[in-house]
Amino acid sequence: MSxxxxxxGLVLVVEGLVxxxxxxxARKLAAEVQSTSDSTLRIAGLAxxxxxxxxxxxxxx
Numbered sequence: 001m002s003x004x005x006x007x008x009g010l011v012l013v014v015e016g017l018v019x020x021x022x023x024x025x026a027r028k029l030a031a032e033v034q035s036t037s038d039s040t041l042r043i044a045g046l047a048x049x050x051x052x053x054x055x056x057x058x059x060x061x
Contacts, residue, residue: 019026033041 018029
């Protein structure tokens with residue numbers, strides 16, 4: 001459970017860096033997401049999940 005909480009904390013850090021450090025970029029990225037098709041977003045999300053699982057597997061394995 002502590003690993004999960006640490007991972008969630010790191011997600012918040014990365015999100016905070018984007019929004020706090022580069023607010024204009026964050027707005028542009030949000031606009032891009034709205035104009036992207038559902039299938040493209042789904043593929044990107046699944047690829048991100050696979051990459052995340054791979055990284056965790058390499059680090060923790």
